[in-house]
Amino acid sequence: MRDIMGNDLFSGPEPDPAGDAGHENAPPRVGFFTDTSVCIGCKACEVACKEWNALPEDGLSLTGMSYDNTVGLGASTWRHVAFIEQPVPAGRTELPLLAPDSGTPGAGEDDGAGVRWLMSSDVCKHCTHAACLDVCPTGSLFRTEFGTVVVQEDICNGCGYCVPACPYGVIEQRPTDGRAFKCTMCYDRLGAGQEPACAKACPTESIQFGPLDELRERAALRVEQLHDAGVTEARLYGHEPDNGVGGDGAFFLLMDEPEVYGLPPDPVVTTRDLAAMWRHAGIAALSLVTGAALSFALPALTRRSGRT
Amino acid sequence: MTSGTTSRQKPRREEPVSYYGRPVIKAPSWSAQDIAGYFFLGGLAGAGSVVAAGAQLTGRATTAKALKVSSLAAVSLSAAALVHDLGRPSRFSHMLRVFKPTSPMSMGSWLLSVYGPAAGAAALTAVTGRLPRTGVAATTAAAVLGPALATYTAVLAADTAVPAWHGAHRELPYLFAASATAAAAGMALATGPPHENTPARYACVLAAVADGAATHAMERRLGTVAVTCREGRAGALLRTARGLTAAGAAAALLLGHRSRPVAVGAGLALLAGSVCTRFGIFAAGIASAEDPAHTVGPQREAAEQRAQRSQ
Numbered sequence: 001m002r003d004i005m006g007n008d009l010f011s012g013p014e015p016d017p018a019g020d021a022g023h024e025n026a027p028p029r030v031g032f033f034t035d036t037s038v039c040i041g042c043k044a045c046e047v048a049c050k051e052w053n054a055l056p057e058d059g060l061s062l063t064g065m066s067y068d069n070t071v072g073l074g075a076s077t078w079r080h081v082a083f084i085e086q087p088v089p090a091g092r093t094e095l096p097l098l099a100p101d102s103g104t105p106g107a108g109e110d111d112g113a114g115v116r117w118l119m120s121s122d123v124c125k126h127c128t129h130a131a132c133l134d135v136c137p138t139g140s141l142f143r144t145e146f147g148t149v150v151v152q153e154d155i156c157n158g159c160g161y162c163v164p165a166c167p168y169g170v171i172e173q174r175p176t177d178g179r180a181f182k183c184t185m186c187y188d189r190l191g192a193g194q195e196p197a198c199a200k201a202c203p204t205e206s207i208q209f210g211p212l213d214e215l216r217e218r219a220a221l222r223v224e225q226l227h228d229a230g231v232t233e234a235r236l237y238g239h240e241p242d243n244g245v246g247g248d249g250a251f252f253l254l255m256d257e258p259e260v261y262g263l264p265p266d267p268v269v270t271t272r273d274l275a276a277m278w279r280h281a282g283i284a285a286l287s288l289v290t291g292a293a294l295s296f297a298l299p300a301l302t303r304r305s306g307r308t
Numbered sequence: 309m310t311s312g313t314t315s316r317q318k319p320r321r322e323e324p325v326s327y328y329g330r331p332v333i334k335a336p337s338w339s340a341q342d343i344a345g346y347f348f349l350g351g352l353a354g355a356g357s358v359v360a361a362g363a364q365l366t367g368r369a370t371t372a373k374a375l376k377v378s379s380l381a382a383v384s385l386s387a388a389a390l391v392h393d394l395g396r397p398s399r400f401s402h403m404l405r406v407f408k409p410t411s412p413m414s415m416g417s418w419l420l421s422v423y424g425p426a427a428g429a430a431a432l433t434a435v436t437g438r439l440p441r442t443g444v445a446a447t448t449a450a451a452v453l454g455p456a457l458a459t460y461t462a463v464l465a466a467d468t469a470v471p472a473w474h475g476a477h478r479e480l481p482y483l484f485a486a487s488a489t490a491a492a493a494g495m496a497l498a499t500g501p502p503h504e505n506t507p508a509r510y511a512c513v514l515a516a517v518a519d520g521a522a523t524h525a526m527e528r529r530l531g532t533v534a535v536t537c538r539e540g541r542a543g544a545l546l547r548t549a550r551g552l553t554a555a556g557a558a559a560a561l562l563l564g565h566r567s568r569p570v571a572v573g574a575g576l577a578l579l580a581g582s583v584c585t586r587f588g589i590f591a592a593g594i595a596s597a598e599d600p601a602h603t604v605g606p607q608r609e610a611a612e613q614r615a616q617r618s619q
Contacts (some may be wrong), residue, residue, distance in 0.1 A: 065328045072330060082327055135467055137414035138404040157402040158395015164336040164468040164597060173337050174511070178395020186552075214613055229325050259604045262327030266614075268608035270467050271410055277463045277477045284462070284481035285455035285591075288355060288489055295493075295511035296362040 005155050009273035010034035013241045014128045021143035030190065032207060032250035035222060036123055037234060039206040041067060045079040048201035052186060053078065066117075072262065073122055075174035078183035079198050082261050084118040120261050123198070123206055124149070124170045124183035124248040126239060126249030126252075131267040132162035132182075145295075147212070148185040148249060156180055163184065167245065167267035185249075200300075212249060221222075223253060237263065244268035271281030326600035335597035342393035344368045344590035346386050347461045348583050349487025352495060353382035354458030357427060359492045361451035362507060364502075370506070371500035372447075373434045378495050379450065380431035381430025383424050383457075412464040419460060423453040458488035465593060471533045471603055472596035473589075479526035480589070485584045486518035490553055497560055497571045505571055509560045512578055516557035519586070520550070533602045536595040537588070545588030552581030589600075 009020075018026035049055065058076035063069050066083035073080045130149045133141040141154035141162060148293070151171075158178035162171045171182040186196035199209035209216060219236055226234040237258050238248030244267050258265050326332055336343075351512045360375035403417035428448035433443030462484040466477035473480065489511055496508035523546070527534040537546055558575030564571040598601040 010318065023565055069513060084327070086424075105526065108599050123347070131469065134410040135413065136413045137406075137408060137417060138402040139408065140402075155402060155405070156396070157399035159409070160337050160393075160395060160412060161468075163334050164454070164470050164593075167333060169333040169469075172334055173395050180395075240437050251428040259600070259608075262330060262600075264603055264607055266611040267469075273474070273477055274410060274412075274463075274467055277466050277481070278413075280478050281456075281459040281463045281481040286483040287482065287501075287518070288455045288458060288485040289358060291489055291514045292355070292358045292362055292507075292511060295507040295514060295519045296366055298510050299506035 005017070010134070010274060011129055011244070011269060012245045012246060015241075017128050017143055017246075018145050018291070020146045023143075024122065026145045026147070026209040028213070029249065030185070030210065031147075031212040031215055031248075032123060032185070032196075032209055033127060033253070034220050035122065035206050035253045036118065036120035037222075037226060037231070037253055037255060038119060038204045039081070039119040040204055041081055041083055041117070042203060043070075043081050044201040044203060045121050045198035045207055046070060046077070046081060047199040049079040049183075052079075052189070052197035053184070055181075056176075073124070073170050073172075075172040075177075075181040078181075080122045082118070082122060083122045084256075084260060086118065086256070087115050088114055088116045098258065118255050118260070119193065119250065120254065121198070121202075122261070122263070123250050124185075125168055125245070125251070126183075126185060127269065128241070128246030128249070129271065130245070131165040131167060131269045131271055132180075132271070134271040134274075135161045137161060144187060144190075146185070146187075146190050148187065148190075150184045150187050151180055151182060151237065153179060153181075158263075164269055165240075165299045167264055167269065212292040215251075219253060224255075325604050328338070330600065331598050332600045332603040333597055335470070335594050338393055340587055340590050340594075342389040344587040346389045346393075347465075347484065347586040347590070348487075348491065349382040349386040349389070350461050350486060351458045351582065351586070352491040352579075353379040353427060354423070354454035354456070355485075355492035356382065356495055357430070357447075357450035357454035357486035358510065359496055359511065361432070363504070364447055364494070365535065366507070368500065368504040370508075371496050371504045374426070374499035375492065375496060376431040376434045376447070376450075378499070379427045379454075383420070383427050387420060387424065409575050412460060412467050414459075415459050416464060419453060419457055423450060423457050426450040426453060435591060455485070459485050465589070468593075469603075470593045470597045472530060472536045473594045475530045475533050475606065476526040477520050479529055482591070483519065483522035484524060486515045486522055487582045488555075489515035491517060491576045491582035493560075494556060494575040495581065496575070497564055497578065498575030500571075502565050502568050502571055505560075505564055507574075509564045512557045512560050512574075515578075516553045519553055523550070532605055533596055536592040536599070536602065539576070540591070540595055542588050542591035542595055545584045545591055549581045549584035549588055552577045552584060553560075556581060 054074045066085050068083045116125050126148045133149050138155050140152045144150050156179040160173050162180050171180050173180050195209040199207045224235050233255050237254050238251035241247040356375045356379040360372045363372035390399050408414035426446050429446035430450050433439050459481045462480035465473040466480050493508040494513035497505055556574045562573035564574055
């Protein structure tokens with residue numbers, strides 16, 4: 001489907017999502033750059049998010065998944081720190097977190113030898129082409145002036161369509177409430193000129209908040225810096241404006257393939273194919289009518305040529 | 309992902325397919341009874357309105373009346389199931405807050421809100437025999453909107469990240485159209501007298517053939533994800549559906565015009581087959597969403613193909 005200028009509304013690069021959503025003189029689009037190479041797994045982001053947004057408790061069980069007892073993003077968990085324990089092949093470059101040659105703890109050879117920990121704070125991606133927003137039938141999900149995607153809780157009727165539409169498995173219905181909830185990028189704080197609670201609480205600047213363009217430049221520099229230091233496995237995820245969701249408002253620097261962190265390797269906004277779906281549904285509807293017409297016409301014809 | 313090339317050139321090692329084997333996407337929390345049930349009822353109502361109009365046009369009055377009543381009943385149950393499935397049922401009217409072509413659910417809500425009254429008026433005028441002109445108008449309106457009601461539910465399911473539904477977004481509307489026709493023809497066979505049921509007998513054979521072809525095309529398109537249509541609960545349901553639809557169509561074609569009991573039995577088999585198809589497709593979608601391999605595998609393949617093309 002295309003707009004009057006011939007631009008694809010459902011996929012591809014989209015320089016100004018807030019403006020296209022009808023916001024005049026919108027501020028620059030903001031986002032998160034989560035640099036997992038410096039995440040220490042402190043979960044301050046999880047706690048700050050829960051506290052600021054007054055999210056209810058949603059399970060206090062031990063999972064056996066390393067230090068992760070949060071499990072995943074959901075209706076009442078808008079930041080989730082993943083912990084991955086990986087065997088490190090011999091001779092693999094260790095990430096120089098602290099000064100590599102000063103003998104500081106953390107860089108020593110015996111310390112955690114044979115295992116590396118990957119930690120990453122996951123969050124709603126605030127997609128440029130957001131499937132949850134596209135499919136929402138009530139208009140509860142909307143694009144803010146900051147280019148983020150937010151649920152209006154007084155509108156949501158809990159139809160649950162956004163849940164399977166999200167290619168990242170982020171948004172969810174709260175069982176005790178029925179409505180859908182997800183990260184708002186602290187819409188209330190943004191309006192007051194503050195940064196989101198998670199970014200504010202992050203002690204290592206693993207979570208960086210700012211104008212998206214600026215974050216993309218900063219991320220490109222960071223990945224280059226890591227490659228120069230020999231950390232060839234560092235790669236950016238979700239930063240490209242021409243990816244399947246038109247670029248993520250929250251993107252990441254990862255140290256392994258995305259699926260290791262539970263992220264989809266090549267997500268696509270489902271509405272990219274919506275025009276084709278409607279076309280096929282239209283042809284199928286016409287086939288149904290044709291089939292029925294044929295079924296009524298055949299007996300009439302055979303009756304005319306000889307009694308049945 | 310430009311910076312990921314170095315690691316991708318390495319020989320493939322056995323990698324965990326996801327984070328502790330957990331699903332990458334979230335399966336819908338919809339209840340099968342409400343939503344798969346609605347897929348069936350919407351199809352029965354929509355295709356039923358088309359068959360009712362055809363029956364009325366060709367002087368098959370008993371069949372026409374029966375199908376109008378069944379369409380009204382089906383669409384009423386549909387609305388009840390949809391409201392029941394909401395997390396906040398009291399806010400069902402929010403569905404008509406906006407008119408949003410990007411949301412199949414919004415389009416469906418508007419469609420139901422126009423089709424429902426038309427189907428209701430068609431049934432009431434047929435049963436009471438009053439306002440014949442209104443009856444014709446309502447029957448026509450319901451027959452025009454019916455096919456859309458029967459097929460849009462395929463878009464509703466396909467417009468998600470659920471691998472088995474989205475992957476089959478080209479084939480699903482045809483499968484749903486065929487399944488809806490089978491259900492409506494089944495209802496006509498079960499409720500109409502044998503001397504009126506020739507069109508229903510032909511329609512159910514057409515539907516059974518189209519159903520088989522669409523299922524085959526869908527499984528080919530889905531590739532590795534098609535396993536979710538063959539195994540487990542979905543596999544059992546879809547196999548049962550195939551058996552019931554084929555048996556119902558064969559019995560209807562060969563003996564449906566001679567024996568009323570056979571026609572009724574065939575009709576019920578076709579209705580049950582359509583129910584099993586819808587619940588089967590629903591179950592396949594849930595199974596595909598819950599297994600991260602079905603989300604990651606096809607995406608990896610797509611990314612690798614794109615990388616090869618650009619080289």
